[in-house]
Amino acid sequence: MNIDQIKKEFPIFDEKIQNNDLVYLDSANSSQKPKIVVDRINEFYTKQFSNVGRSVHYLAVAATNLYENTRSSVQKYINAKDTNEIVFTKGATEALNLVANTLGQSYLQEGDEVLITELEHHSNYVPWHFLRKSKNIKINFAEINEEGEITLEEIESKITPKTKLISITHLSNVTGAILPVKEITQLAHSKGIIVVVDGCQGAPHLKLDMQDLDCDFYAISCHKMYGPTGLGVLYGKKKWLEELPPYQGGGGMINEVKKDRISYGELPNKYEAGTMATAQVIAFDQSIKFLESIGIENVMKHEADLVEYGQELLQKNNSVKLIGNPKHKGGVLSFTIEGVHPHDIATILDEDGVAIRAGHHCCQILHDKLNIPASARASVGIYNTKEDLDQLNESINNCKKIFNL
Numbered sequence: 042m043n044i045d046q047i048k049k050e051f052p053i054f055d056e057k058i059q060n061n062d063l064v065y066l067d068s069a070n071s072s073q074k075p076k077i078v079v080d081r082i083n084e085f086y087t088k089q090f091s092n093v094g095r096s097v098h099y100l101a102v103a104a105t106n107l108y109e110n111t112r113s114s115v116q117k118y119i120n121a122k123d124t125n126e127i128v129f130t131k132g133a134t135e136a137l138n139l140v141a142n143t144l145g146q147s148y149l150q151e152g153d154e155v156l157i158t159e160l161e162h163h164s165n166y167v168p169w170h171f172l173r174k175s176k177n178i179k180i181n182f183a184e185i186n187e188e189g190e191i192t193l194e195e196i197e198s199k200i201t202p203k204t205k206l207i208s209i210t211h212l213s214n215v216t217g218a219i220l221p222v223k224e225i226t227q228l229a230h231s232k233g234i235i236v237v238v239d240g241c242q243g244a245p246h247l248k249l250d251m252q253d254l255d256c257d258f259y260a261i262s263c264h265k266m267y268g269p270t271g272l273g274v275l276y277g278k279k280k281w282l283e284e285l286p287p288y289q290g291g292g293g294m295i296n297e298v299k300k301d302r303i304s305y306g307e308l309p310n311k312y313e314a315g316t317m318a319t320a321q322v323i324a325f326d327q328s329i330k331f332l333e334s335i336g337i338e339n340v341m342k343h344e345a346d347l348v349e350y351g352q353e354l355l356q357k358n359n360s361v362k363l364i365g366n367p368k369h370k371g372g373v374l375s376f377t378i379e380g381v382h383p384h385d386i387a388t389i390l391d392e393d394g395v396a397i398r399a400g401h402h403c404c405q406i407l408h409d410k411l412n413i414p415a416s417a418r419a420s421v422g423i424y425n426t427k428e429d430l431d432q433l434n435e436s437i438n439n440c441k442k443i444f445n446l
């Protein structure tokens with residue numbers, strides 16, 4: 042695989058960022074966009090634009106076909122059984138809110154327990170907290186081990202007869218731990234428990250097979266998958282999406298509207314109220330094509346090599362403390378440097394053109410557990426090279442010099 046060639050497909054790398062070549066190590070936050078995705082948005086708006094699913098004129102029908110075409114591509118890409126199991130949302134956050142809200146309306150009862158983990162992003166905690174407030178459900182937390190992992194045994198130990206739902210990340214956006222989602226799902230289903238997966242960090246970096254994972258819901262963030270912002274995907278098993286109530290009301294999601302009654306549309310329209318992110322959906326087809334052209338196995342191999350390399354570099358760099366050391370790890374290197382605030386690390390690295398993230402990464406529960414207010418995080422994508430990680434290490438050394446470490 043020729044990474045230099047792949048990198049050339051991303052126009053941002055032709056830019057000088059504050060007079061530096063860009064070393065982009067913030068893909069867990071959001072990935073850069075290949076030209077084919079950007080061009081597709083432009084082409085759709087300039088040559089093909091219409092709203093979808095409404096008018097019968099030529100442009101409207103053509104746009105609707107393109108929109109539905111992406112749904113089919115997503116279905117195939119994640120090996121879902123049915124295109125009706127693919128719902129477009131405005132992001133993974135909305136997908137997770139949709140699941141929590143609709144299960145809260147119709148399935149979860151007062152006193153039921155939802156099991157999440159200490160690794161969860163706020164998007165996979167706050168929606169359940171809303172139900173704790175409104176429905177008096179209880180939230181339990183599976184705890185991380187020393188390596189920053191969540192084991193199957195830990196999940197099993199936190200299941201009680203009242204556990205109705207387990208909601209877990211596929212890949213931690215802080216420790217990089219890849220959770221044994223398939224095994225957790227098997228265990229949960231053997232006890233009649235629903236499984237929701239926050240797949241934000243899983244979808245861009247791991248091979249996805251919904252029929253094999255067998256989870257009930259899987260949330261995807263398209264802007265982390267070399268796709269446009271303002272778009273997410275919710276995979277939901279058909280039986281659930283048919284059974285649950287709608288999430289938002291408005292145009293497009295109804296069947297019949299009378300003064301005294303309303304009936305709702307069929308799947309997937311039932312969950313796609315209002316004008317959707319049409320251009321983004323249509324362009325997302327190109328993101329899938331881009332990933333398919335490389336092959337997810339190649340993506341996984343390249344990123345695993347990068348992480349191993351980066352981990353070794355940072356482990357050797359004294360005063361850098363890596364967060365977590367999971368056996369199965371994705372492309373995330375979170376770290377602290379004693380005596381330097383992560384925001385200072387990120388600001389100093391930025392002067393060398395090295396873009397990383399600093400903060401709690403929307404994981405305050407995890408940072409509380411680790412007893413730190415924040416951390417610095419370098420995360421990789423398909424366009425990164427070992428030289429990028431060398432530059433990261435060199436810039437960390439510059440930062441240490443400034444702080445006399």
Ligand SMILES: Cc1ncc(COP(=O)(O)O)c(C=O)c1O
Pocket residue numbers: 069070131132133134135162164165210212213214239241242261262263264272273403
């Ligand atoms: C693990 C995880 N969950 C959820 C989200 C939220 O995704 P979105 O931006 O698509 O709403 C993110 C994004 O940072 C994430 O990393």
